[in-house]
Amino acid sequence: MATGWRADAPASIVVFLVALPLCLGIALASGAPLFAGVISGIVGGIVVGSLSGSPLMVSGPAAGLTAIVVSAIATLGSFPAFLAAVVVAGGVQLALCGLRAGVIGYYFPSSVIRGMLASIGLILILKQVPHAVGWDKDYEGDESFVQPDGDTTFTAIDHALHAIEPGAALIALASLALLVLWDKTALKRLKLLPGPLVAVLTGVSINLAFSLVESTWTLGATHLVQLPIASDASTFLSFFTLPDFSALTRPETWKIALTLGVVASLETLLSLEATDRMDAHKRESPANRELFAQGAGNMLSGLIGGLPLTGVIVRSAANVDAGAQTKLSAILHGVLLVLAAVTIPGLLNHIPLASLAAILLYTGFKLAHPRILKAMWGQGWKQFIPFAATIVAILVTDLLVGISVGIAVAFAFILLDEVRFDCFTVTSPPGAVLKRVQLQEQVSFLNKASLAKLLASLKPGERLEIDGSRCRVIHRDVLEHMADFRLQASERGIDLRLVGIDLPPPPPAH
Amino acid sequence: MENLKRLFENNRNLVAEITRNDPEFFQRRAGKQEPHFLFIGCADSRVPIETLTGVAPGEMFVHRNIANQVRSVDLNLLSVLQYAVEVLDVKHVIVCGHYECGGVKAAMGDQNYGLVDHWLAGIRDTCSRHEQELQRIGDDNRRFRRVVDLNVLRQVYNLARTPIVQTAWKRGRRPMLHGMVYDIHDGYLKELCLQIDSNDRVSELLETTRRSIGD
Numbered sequence: 001m002a003t004g005w006r007a008d009a010p011a012s013i014v015v016f017l018v019a020l021p022l023c024l025g026i027a028l029a030s031g032a033p034l035f036a037g038v039i040s041g042i043v044g045g046i047v048v049g050s051l052s053g054s055p056l057m058v059s060g061p062a063a064g065l066t067a068i069v070v071s072a073i074a075t076l077g078s079f080p081a082f083l084a085a086v087v088v089a090g091g092v093q094l095a096l097c098g099l100r101a102g103v104i105g106y107y108f109p110s111s112v113i114r115g116m117l118a119s120i121g122l123i124l125i126l127k128q129v130p131h132a133v134g135w136d137k138d139y140e141g142d143e144s145f146v147q148p149d150g151d152t153t154f155t156a157i158d159h160a161l162h163a164i165e166p167g168a169a170l171i172a173l174a175s176l177a178l179l180v181l182w183d184k185t186a187l188k189r190l191k192l193l194p195g196p197l198v199a200v201l202t203g204v205s206i207n208l209a210f211s212l213v214e215s216t217w218t219l220g221a222t223h224l225v226q227l228p229i230a231s232d233a234s235t236f237l238s239f240f241t242l243p244d245f246s247a248l249t250r251p252e253t254w255k256i257a258l259t260l261g262v263v264a265s266l267e268t269l270l271s272l273e274a275t276d277r278m279d280a281h282k283r284e285s286p287a288n289r290e291l292f293a294q295g296a297g298n299m300l301s302g303l304i305g306g307l308p309l310t311g312v313i314v315r316s317a318a319n320v321d322a323g324a325q326t327k328l329s330a331i332l333h334g335v336l337l338v339l340a341a342v343t344i345p346g347l348l349n350h351i352p353l354a355s356l357a358a359i360l361l362y363t364g365f366k367l368a369h370p371r372i373l374k375a376m377w378g379q380g381w382k383q384f385i386p387f388a389a390t391i392v393a394i395l396v397t398d399l400l401v402g403i404s405v406g407i408a409v410a411f412a413f414i415l416l417d418e419v420r421f422d423c424f425t426v427t428s429p430p431g432a433v434l435k436r437v438q439l440q441e442q443v444s445f446l447n448k449a450s451l452a453k454l455l456a457s458l459k460p461g462e463r464l465e466i467d468g469s470r471c472r473v474i475h476r477d478v479l480e481h482m483a484d485f486r487l488q489a490s491e492r493g494i495d496l497r498l499v500g501i502d503l504p505p506p507p508p509a510h
Numbered sequence: 511m512e513n514l515k516r517l518f519e520n521n522r523n524l525v526a527e528i529t530r531n532d533p534e535f536f537q538r539r540a541g542k543q544e545p546h547f548l549f550i551g552c553a554d555s556r557v558p559i560e561t562l563t564g565v566a567p568g569e570m571f572v573h574r575n576i577a578n579q580v581r582s583v584d585l586n587l588l589s590v591l592q593y594a595v596e597v598l599d600v601k602h603v604i605v606c607g608h609y610e611c612g613g614v615k616a617a618m619g620d621q622n623y624g625l626v627d628h629w630l631a632g633i634r635d636t637c638s639r640h641e642q643e644l645q646r647i648g649d650d651n652r653r654f655r656r657v658v659d660l661n662v663l664r665q666v667y668n669l670a671r672t673p674i675v676q677t678a679w680k681r682g683r684r685p686m687l688h689g690m691v692y693d694i695h696d697g698y699l700k701e702l703c704l705q706i707d708s709n710d711r712v713s714e715l716l717e718t719t720r721r722s723i724g725d
Contacts (some may be wrong), residue, residue: 433544434599463599465681499681 004326011324012332014359015058018318018335020340020348021225021356022144025140026061029148032079032307034228035239037061038341039306043297045334047243048309049327054285057314058330059297061307063143064267064399065071069307072256076247079305083243085257086302092261093295094482102287105269108403111383113273114376115390116403119242120313121367122395124360126153131357132172133221134165140353141314144398153395167217168354171206175199183362189480196359196456203355219352227345235343241305244299261298261375263400264310271311272405278320318363360409382417386410415446423447424454427467436465439501443474451478455485460493469500479504545571548594548685550587550665551606552578552613556694559606563699571600577613577661578605579632580668592674595685603685605669606699608692609661614658633657636664662689662702663719670712683707 019041027037044059052059073082123143130138138147138156147151152412182195210218228238247253264327272285290311319329340348376387389409394402423443428436437454440447458464466482468474483503489496524589528535547570549559560570573590577630580587593599607614617633638646640660647653667677678684686708690699703715 429597431542432597432599433542434597436596467681497682 002329007323007325009332010197011319011329012336014322015315015319015324015329015333016336016340017196017200017351018356018359018363019058019060019315019337020227020351021353022063022141022312022315023061023337024226025142026063026066027307029063029066029139029142030307031063031073032069032082033239033241033305034226035240035341036079036305036307038227038337039240039304040301040309041339042337043301043304043306044312044333045330045332045337047300047334048073048293049330049334051289052285052309052327052330053289053293054272054275055281055283055287055327056279056310056316056320056324056330057272057290058319058333059268059294059309059311060315062264062310062312063141063232065264065308065310066142067144067398068256068259068263072260075252075256076250079211080241080243080244081247081253082256083302083305084245084247085253086262086308087243087245087299088248088254088302089260089264089308090295090297090299090302092258093265093291093298093458095295096261096265097288097291097295100288102269102289102291104266105273105287108270108273109386109407109414110277111376111386111389112403112406112410113270113277113404114372115387116270116394116399117274117277117313117317118368118372118387119391119394119402120317120399121364121369122315122391123153124364125368126157126395128360128364130156130160131353132168132176132361133160133163134168134219134354135163136223136353137161138475140356143394145396158464165217165219165223165354166196167207167210167215167219168223168352170217171203171219171352172354172358172361174206175203175355178202179362179507180360185464196318199358200351200355202353203358204350207350207352219354221349223353225348225350225353225356228340229349234473239305239476243302243305246292260308262294264290264294264298267400268311271313271316274313274480275311275316275320278317280320291339299492314360314363317367318359319365321366372479382413386413394454418444418446419449422450422454424451424466434465435461436467439466439468439471439474441470441472443471444476445469445475445477448475448478448481452481455482455489455496458489458494461495463495463497465497465499466501467499471500474501476504532684541567543568543571543598545569545594545598546601548591548598548600548603549606550574550578550580550590550604550669551680551692552576552608552611554608554611556571556603556610556616557606557608557692559692562697571598576626576629577617577633578607578665579629580605580665580672581632582668582672588660588672588674591669594680595674595678600685602688603669603675604688604690605662605665606692607658607665607689607695609655609658610694611658611661614661615654618657632664633661636660659691659702660719662691663715665689666703666706666720667716670706670709679708715717 023037023041024034027034035246040061048059067400072085073079076082076085093341127138127142131140135156137149138151147156151159179195182198192493207219230239268290269287272287272290276283276285294310301307301309376384386406386409390406393405424437424439426435428434482498482501486496543601545568549570549572550557551557551574553574553576559572571594573587613632616626617630618637637657644653644656647656651715666687684707688704689702691702692699706712706715
């Protein structure tokens with residue numbers, strides 16, 4: 001465990017530093033109280049982190065849910081009513097766990113997951129460039145192309161580059177330089193002093209130096225982390241909102257809960273797959289247990305006034321990147337969020353967003369490294385096209401829509417393969433009078449086309465033997481097609497012999 | 511050399527005669543062969559099976575050896591059988607013996623002929639298996655004819671027991687096995703057992719062969 005602490009404690013600080021502005025940013029984008037994001041982060045760290053079987057995934061408020069949350073709060077009319085839906089959404093996830101829905105995670109094609117990771121990297125780079133140069137209009141953690149402020153990813157960069165805050169740019173550059181220095185040199189071995197932490201401390205120091213000399217480059221509050229500060233205990237307690245369960249009488253609440261539960265589960269399973277992919281030890285996280293952990297987390301988060309949470313990729317990537325080994329890191333990041341919110345909110349509010357932007361830029365660069373693109377290209381176009389489609393779709397829409405497009409493309413390729421590849425092997429020598437084919441172990445609905453093509457190619461007088469004695473499963477539609485064909489075969493003088501295949505009785509005439 | 515010349519002469523005459531009536535005859539047959547029959551007969555020159563049965567070129571796949579033997583170690587026969595059954599998909603496999611068969615006669619006698627005596631061991635087995643029945647037949651000629659018949663029936667049985675035929679039967683009732691004998695004296699083919707297409711029919715065949723011992 002000692003080694004765990006040594007790697008996980010510093011990593012948790014990095015994740016905490018990355019998570020804090022994300023929690024606040026997503027809360028802002030969701031139209032919820034800012035502290036709701038922090039609550040969600042705390043629950044995601046401590047509760048989900050403890051219950052989860054994943055060693056590296058971090059959970060918390062998700063950018064992917066903001067659109068749903070905004071419209072849900074508007075539909076239900078109040079934040080407490082929405083919290084009731086979050087509690088039910090947690091219940092939905094527990095039910096999904098009971099239904100063993102976690103297997104869905106195994107059907108996310110690998111090319112799509114890789115595409116998602118790469119596009120997250122690109123998004124981080126594109127979205128953080130404005131923050132790095134002090135254009136902090138969009139909220140931290142936005143993953144959509146069209147931003148709430150009416151800009152798109154690219155126009156925002158354009159704006160930002162025309163209005164560079166020199167102080168922010170300097171801090172970002174200094175932070176980035178330190179990050180690269182830390183990563184590429186022996187300094188990496190200083191496990192207790194990770195690069196991102198150095199970057200943040202440097203950012204804070206530079207800005208303090210600016211303010212001491214009363215430079216115009218000094219960054220104001222809008223360019224710094226903004227954690228709500230409670231003057232006394234009762235104000236602090238007022239940050240927690242209780243759900244309004246009277247909303248449960250309205251059908252919309254249930255509909256929203258169902259949507260939230262399903263979408264949050266999907267995003268979690270995606271993140272889980274992606275995080276497992278990043279794990280250097282290639283550990284596999286139990287998907288159903290994750291659904292349970294997320295369900296419990298969302299119920300609690302909703303009960304104490306937090307945003308809905310999911311497994312989140314950026315924080316998980318930062319976690320992996322910072323050298324975390326066990327889930328201790330995720331849990332500790334939750335503990336740090338609590339401590340920070342209670343004890344040092346004033347101190348944290350000195351952290352420049354530009355420093356955090358530098359951390360995310362560097363993480364993004366690692367996720368979208370050209371090496372990954374090259375590797376995917378090397379895997380052939382059947383892997384590369386879904387990969388590229390996922391990236392493009394995510395970049396111009398948002399995470400969930402982009403993933404859906406990527407999965408559709410990947411499945412199209414998978415189906416195409418299934419449809420095109422023959423479900424049989426020819427066992428007779430070429431030119432044999434009797435053509436003999438052996439059906440493979442499973443003949444699915446998708447194989448119907450290749451078999452139909454084989455049958456259609458027969459000319460009068462030809463002899464074909466189809467041996468199904470090794471089949472375990474033949475889809476009924478395929479059997480019916482063979483039965484139909486056998487009827488016309490004898491009329492057309494085709495000698496069709498079926499071995500080890502029980503044909504269904506002909507369907508009743510209409 | 512005179513005789514050899516005659517072969518070429520005859521061949522030319524035959525081709526001329528056939529193509530006069532049907533110019534495409536040989537070209538048509540140059541394509542794929544799809545014979546219905548595999549004929550396993552004796553090498554004896556007096557059994558010109560194509561002529562006797564009137565089959566056209568392309569209709570019959572032929573294997574001939576001394577005394578129409580089916581031995582499970584005979585790579586030549588097994589290759590022919592496998593190709594005919596699995597590739598050409600023949601419907602019928604015919605084992606055909608003939609009376610006055612020199613091979614059968616040699617197997618029944620005490621004379622040594624050399625290598626061929628090894629080949630004929632199977633017929634001597636058949637003789638000893640049916641010794642009682644054969645001893646009861648007083649007439650040497652009738653006994654000789656009976657051994658020819660029994661030899662054919664035995665070879666049909668051997669054929670049925672080959673893995674090639676067994677595997678084919680598992681897929682369906684094909685090929686059908688038939689035992690026949692050709693009577694050199696009158697030119698007629700006589701059926702001994704027909705349409706053996708399953709192991710049940712093989713058992714019946716064995717039963718009737720054994721019962722005939724009594725007659």
